[in-house]
Amino acid sequence: MTRREPLLLGAVAALLTGGGLAWLLDAPRVADGLWGGATAVALVPTLVWVAADLRARRWGADVLAVLALAGTLAVGEYLAGAVIAVMVATGRVLESAARARAGRDLSALLQRSPRQARLRRDGRLDTVPVDEVRPGDRVVVRPGEIVPVDGELLEPGVFDESALTGEPLPVARPAGEAVRSGVVNAGAATDLTARSSAEQSTYAGVVRLAREAAASSAPVARLADRIAVWFLPAALLIAAVAWIATGDPDRAVAVLVTATPCPLLLAVPIAITGGMSSASRAGVVVKGGAALELLGRARTLLLDKTGTITEGAPQVLDIVCAPGTTPAEALALAAGVEQYSPHVLAGAVLRAARRAGVQPAAAEQVTEEPGRGASGRVGDSVVHVGKPPDDSLPEWAMAAARRGRLDLATVIWVARDDRLLAALLVRDRIRPDAARTLRRLRGIGLDRVVLLTGDRVDNAREVGEQLGLDEVLAGASPADKIARVRRGPGVTVMVGDGLNDAPALAAADVGIALGSRGSTAAAQAADAVILDDRIDRLAESVEIARRARRLAVQSAATGTALSALAMVAAGFGLLVPVAGAVVQEAIDVVVILNALRVVWWRRPKPEPATDVLLHRFAHEHEELLPARAAVRQAADALTRGAGPEAEAAVRRAHRMLLDRLLPHELAEETQLYPALAGMLGSESTVPMSRGHAEITRLTRRLGRHLAEAPDGLRPDQIDDLRATLYGLDAVLTLHVAQEEEAYFSLAAPGESSGDGKAGR
Incomplete structure (x- = not known):
């Protein structure tokens, strides 16, 4: 928001107040002068805004404001003009705050571009500007450096290709294989033969794509202007009919005063600004009101895989x-x-x-x-x-x-x-909150969910099938992602966290980046940033955007309908201009209060005590990995036949189940589930309790097997023991996954479990 809008509001408000004081002091000429000044002060910038809109072949709510302000000056209704001036200035401040759009900033993408390259020439190593590299040059890439140009390896190498593909694991490439610019050398120093110049290389292409996508993003029409397209002609028609029928220009001015689109100029920005505020409290920073409006109309969701749907770390x-x-x-x-x-x-x-x-x-x-x-x-x-x-x-x-x-x-x-x-x-496992998030998004109204990833087809298809996605596009380059984004249908939202997602984020109607561990380039190219490492913030932001847009439309429609009734009354002479301004003010209060409901709404959250329990038991799940592994190891040992080692593995698994796993299940049943029942309903934990009962039953069955064989396992026990252990392993795997998805994903963000060793 610039300083002009608040200064305008301050000026017209001061003039309106000064005129009121002059009127109270029985100085009507001074009062009219101050009120007329307020009207003129608002009229000048409004004319500038309208002229700019007309040059861009747009016309909307501001045209009515100009006509109302000019009309009050023409017929001497200065108080009505001053009231309208204050409302117009207030709406402009609110709209400017909602617009507050940060332009696409691709500096991080540009700064990552290699500036220099090392060439091996005649037995020596020369450092040259990357633009001087030519096809056929022998390029040396040291550990941790970005490959400056596309080339062919002269010796084996290991590379972190996540910047281009999103795949978190290093890739080993043999001699003779192609390697692309923009990837990082994750192994020893290696030599390659350049196959292109820096300008023609893969990474330069990614930067060009991002620039073109950002430049081609079309401006978004304001919701207020879309409604004003039909409201403006209607208001002008009623004013003209009233003037022609009565010959009284005051009737026309009264109509225009009551037709001042303050429900559009005030209620819509308030709802959108309130939605941005609510999204910020939910951990999502939306860079502009236009982005929030579009997010509220989203129909197609496109998701990156690594770091977005998955955790982004093995x-x-x-x-x-x-x-x-x-x-x-x-x-x-x-x-x-x-x-x-x-x-x-x-x-x-x-x-x-x-x-x-x-x-x-x-x-x-x-x-x-x-x-x-x-x-x-x-x-x-x-x-x-x-x-x-x-x-x-x-x-x-x-x-x-x-x-x-x-x-x-x-x-x-x-x-x-x-x-x-x-x-x-x-x-790299799927985020525990991913499935819940996608269910919420489909329930909100998103029609199509697409996975876009540079990863391999088998990995992408596995994730897509587990989450029930509508479409999977694997092995996708940044250009492929942009092409899919532009196919729609409808308003498209792209969510990603990697440098390779930046072009698609810039091309989408709404780009959303995960900012906690994502690249700066992605955050800069996006319209909104999720501040922490939780994908469920996406569903919450879409819910908020839809609610904000619904309240904006509802408020604008209600205010417009009431204004239409007031216009008809003014046309019949039932409202003089000042009374019309007062009526319009009352309409504004109604629609503003309705629009403010977006700020008052809060999604239910776990109580602090419940949140502590969720974090505690989620951490215990991680500590139970050895106990769960022991169950599978015992089953595998029995597959190789009975013997002392197999029996020892079975007894060790049973002991760990009794000592560590069953106490954890009992604590969940008696402490966590009652707390969740109060939040989610008493029936919500019934399936999980049934899982506990099955785990306990199989553990006791295993114990009875061992009690019947104090001197060693008998051959006739092996098949049933193995079936029991494999069954227990399957139930545990499913039960843990269900708890993490259904319950633990509700917890507020905790400390990161990372150890700082994310890569070379």
């Missing part, structure tokens, strides 16, 4: 151990080595160890080989974390590798002295 979802190794032992060894590594997967291992309450082993002499993993000495042994020492896998490891392929997970192998001990299955 998580250890399962641990498969060799016979004789426990998940806690494997995590301790892996975390001991990985605590010295900046690799993105090292962060996943450390988070898993911390959540499980496992202390990392004391590792020394840690070294890392890009593309292979990290190694270190723990006691008298050498522990390797990464790829397997060789291609020969034992039977249990082959099964673990198969599980990784079937679950679309990356496998981190843990070996001691070249003997495989465990496989950690790592994947």
Whole structure:
């Protein structure tokens, strides 16, 4: 908002007040002069606004304001003109605050562009401006540097390609494979042969796309102007008929005074500004009123995957151990080595160890080989974390590798002295609040939800099927995303967090960026920014936008209808101009109070005590990872046959269930569920309670099996024991996912679980 609007409001309000004091002091000429001055002061800038609109081939609510102000001056109804002037200035201040649009700022995208490149020439390394690189030059990219131009690798390399594809895991590329500019070298220094200049490279293309999308964004017509398109001719027609029929110009002025579109100039900006305020309290900053208006009409939602629908960081979802190794032992060894590594997967291992309450082993002499993993000495042994020492896998490891392929997970192998001990299955999991958010959005009225991602087809399709999305576009480049955004249908909303999403965010009718961990370029290119790392803010912002727009339309329509009745009354001579201004003021009060309802509305939130419980039990879910892994490990051990190791695994799983998992389930049943019942209804926790009962039943059944075999498991028990354990594993997996989606996603944001090791 500029300073002109508040100054205008202050000036006309002062003149109106001064005229009132002069009238009270029996100085009517002075009063008329001050009121006429207020009218003239408002008329001049309003004429400028109307002229600008007409040059842009637009006309709307401000035209009526000009006619009303000029008409009161023409017939000497200065008080009515001053009242209208105050209302017009107030509306302009409110509208300017609602508009308050920050232009598309692509500086972060431009600043990330490489400025220099290192060329290998005649055995020496020269640093040159990136614009001097030509096809065929040999370019050296050091660790952590951005690849400056598109090229072909002369040796193997490992790259963080998330800036272009959104995929969070580093990608290993062999010699001879193409690598694109804009990706980051996540391994050792590597050489490549340039295949293009910087201007023709992939990253420069992303910047051009973002600029073109920002420049081509069409201005949004104000809601007030859309209503005024028909209201203005109607008002002029009634005024003309009244003047022609009676020959009295005061009748026409009275009609124009009552027709002053203050419900449009005041109620609409108040509703939109109030919606922006409510969205800000909900953790979403909307950069302009036009964006909020469009968000309230959204029909198509396009979502990036990595970091938007998924958490954006790999998580250890399962641990498969060799016979004789426990998940806690494997995590301790892996975390001991990985605590010295900046690799993105090292962060996943450390988070898993911390959540499980496992202390990392004391590792020394840690070294890392890009593309292979990290190694270190723990006691008298050498522990390797990464790829397997060789291609020969034992039977249990082959099964673990198969599980990784079937679950679309990356496998981190843990070996001691070249003997495989465990496989950690790592994947970027779907956000717990994603499904709830999408259900809310569909309930609000979004017709089509589309996933746009640069990730692989199988990963994208898996996410799309789990969330029930209408369309999945995988392997999408920034240009592909822009093309899909522009296809619509209807008002399109694009949500993303990555640098590669910036062009699509700029091209969409409404671009929304996740600002907590997202790129600055995405936040700058977007129309709105979600401040924390919660996708459910999206549903809340759309609900607020729809409510704000509904109240704006309702207030404008009601005020316009009342103004139409007042115009008819003025046309019949029942309202003189001053009385018309007073009636119009009363109409304004009604519609403004209605518009303010958007500020008063609040979505129900958990009570503070309930919120504490939600955070507590969500944290306990993470700590229960070893107990859940022990159940699956025991079932797998029985698959290999009965024996001391299998029996030990079964008894260990049963003990962990009794000592750790069942007390957690009981505490949820007696503490968390009663608190949630008061918020969500008594029936809301019934399915989860049934899950608790099934988990308890299977655990007791497992205990009875063990009680019948004090001297060792019998062959006739193996099949049923294995079925019990696999059934328990399945029930636990489903139950935990349901609780996280249905309940824990309601919690207010807590501290980040990250450890700062997001990548190299």
